[in-house]
Amino acid sequence: MKVSNETKIGALTVISVTLLIIGFNILKGNNLFSSGKNVYVRFHDVQGLNVSSPVVINGLLVGRVAAMQLSSTDPDVVIVKINLNKNVRIPINSTASIYSPDLLGSKSIRIELGDAAQMLKSGDTLQSAPPSSISGELTRQLSPLSQELQHTLASVDTVLYDVHALLSPSTRQDLQQSIASLKRSLAHLDTATAQTHQIMQRVNVFIAGLTAEKDTLHTILSNTQQITRQLAEVQWKQISTQLEASLDTLHQILVKINRGQGSLGELVNNPQLYRNLQQSTLNLNRLLEDLRLNPGRYVHFSIFGSRAKIQPLTPDTIYLLPQSSMSK
Numbered sequence: 280m281k282v283s284n285e286t287k288i289g290a291l292t293v294i295s296v297t298l299l300i301i302g303f304n305i306l307k308g309n310n311l312f313s314s315g316k317n318v319y320v321r322f323h324d325v326q327g328l329n330v331s332s333p334v335v336i337n338g339l340l341v342g343r344v345a346a347m348q349l350s351s352t353d354p355d356v357v358i359v360k361i362n363l364n365k366n367v368r369i370p371i372n373s374t375a376s377i378y379s380p381d382l383l384g385s386k387s388i389r390i391e392l393g394d395a396a397q398m399l400k401s402g403d404t405l406q407s408a409p410p411s412s413i414s415g416e417l418t419r420q421l422s423p424l425s426q427e428l429q430h431t432l433a434s435v436d437t438v439l440y441d442v443h444a445l446l447s448p449s450t451r452q453d454l455q456q457s458i459a460s461l462k463r464s465l466a467h468l469d470t471a472t473a474q475t476h477q478i479m480q481r482v483n484v485f486i487a488g489l490t491a492e493k494d495t496l497h498t499i500l501s502n503t504q505q506i507t508r509q510l511a512e513v514q515w516k517q518i519s520t521q522l523e524a525s526l527d528t529l530h531q532i533l534v535k536i537n538r539g540q541g542s543l544g545e546l547v548n549n550p551q552l553y554r555n556l557q558q559s560t561l562n563l564n565r566l567l568e569d570l571r572l573n574p575g576r577y578v579h580f581s582i583f584g585s586r587a588k589i590q591p592l593t594p595d596t597i598y599l600l601p602q603s604s605m606s607k
Contacts, residue, residue, distance in 0.1 A: 283510065289503040292485045296489060296496070316401035317345060320375045320388070321356050328377055328386040334361050335380075336390045341367045344388065360387065361405070369405070370395040376408035 322328075325347060334342040341361035350356040372393030380387050391408065399405065489496070508580070535541055539548035546552060570577055 286503060286507055286510075289499060293496075293500065300486070301488075309352070315342065315363050315367075318361050318363060318369075318399055318401070319348070319404045320359045320361060320407050321404065322359060322377065322407050323355060323357070325357050325359065326377050326386055328388070332387055334363065334375075334388045336367070336392060337370075347438075359388070369399045371399055371403070372406070373399070374406045374408040377501070400469065416463070446475070447558075462525045 326346070328344060329345050330346060332344045333340050334344065342361055344359060345362040346360040348358055350358050361375075369390060370393040372395040374393070375388050376390045376391070377386055378389050379385065390405070536544045536547055539545055546556075
C-alpha cells in the first residue's frame with residue numbers, strides 16, 4: 280500500500296515533537312520512564328532552588344525536585360515536592376536543607392538521615408533544616424586544614440618568587456599574552472552562556488506553544504488516522520486488475536486496427552477506401568448544389584397545361600457540372 284505524502288509528514292511531525300519533548304525532559308534531568316515516591320519539604324527561602332535540582336544523601340543522587348509552590352495557608356512558606364527513587368529508605372526524623380555543591384551558585388537539597396525506625400512514605404512531609412551557605416560549608420570543611428594550608432601557601436609563595444626571578448622578560452610577556460587570551464576566552468564563554476540561556480527561553484516558549492495547541496495536534500492525529508484507515512479500505516488490487524484488463528483490451532483493439540481488421544482498420548490502412556469515401560462525399564456535394572440551382576430538374580409542379588418534358592439525368596450531369604454553377 281502506498282502511503283501518501285500527507286501521512287508521512289504527519290507521522291514525521293508527531294515523532295519529531297515526541298523526541299523533542301523527551302530530549303528536553305532528559306536534559307532537565309526528569310526521568311520519564313520510572314516512578315518513585317513523592318515527599319514534601321517546607322522552606323521559608325528556597326535561595327534559587329529550581330525544578331529538577333538534584334536531591335542527594337551523602338553525596339549520592341537519590342531524586343530530584345519535582346515542583347515548587349507557595350503554601351495556600353502560609354504565604355511565607357514554599358512547599359517543595361521531591362521525587363525520590365523507589366528503593367530509597369529515609370527515616371521519619373531525617374532533615375532536608377538547601378546547599379550549594381559547587382562554586383557556580385547552583386542549589387541542591389541534601390538529606391541528613393535520622394535514626395528513627397519508621398520510614399517516610401509517599402506523601403509525607405520531611406523536616407527542613409536551616410539552609411547552609413557555601414561559605415559556611417567551606418569553613419566547616421576547611422577548618423581542620425587551615426594550619427596546613429597556611430604552611431602550603433607560604434611554600435607556594437616562595438616557589439612563585441623563585442620562578443618569577445628565573446623568568447626572562449620575553450617569557451613574562453608570553454605569560455601576560457596567555458592570560459589576556461584566557462580572559463578573552465572567558466568573555467566568549469560568557470557570551471555563549473547568554474546565548475544558550477536565550478535558546479533555552481525560546482525552547483520553553485515553543486514547548487508552551489505546543490502545550491497550548493494540544494487540541495489542534497489531537498485533531499491532526501485523528502484526521503491522519505482517519506485518512507490512513509480510508510486508504511487501507513480502498514480495493515487497490517481490484518482496481519489494478521480492472522485497469523490492467525482495460526489496457527489489455529485497448530491493446531488488442533489497436534493491434535486489430537494496425538492489421539486492417541474491422542471498418543476502422545480498413546479506413547486507416549486502405550487508402551483506396553479513403554479515396555472512395557472522399558469521392559462519394561464530393562459527388563454528394565455536387566448533387567446537393569445542382570438540386571439547389573436547378574430544382575426543376577428534380578421537382579415538377581404545374582396548375583395549367585402540360586408539364587415540360589424532363590430530361591433524364593445522366594451520370595455525366597452529376598459528375599460534370601458546369602463551372603459556372605459550381606462557382607455560384
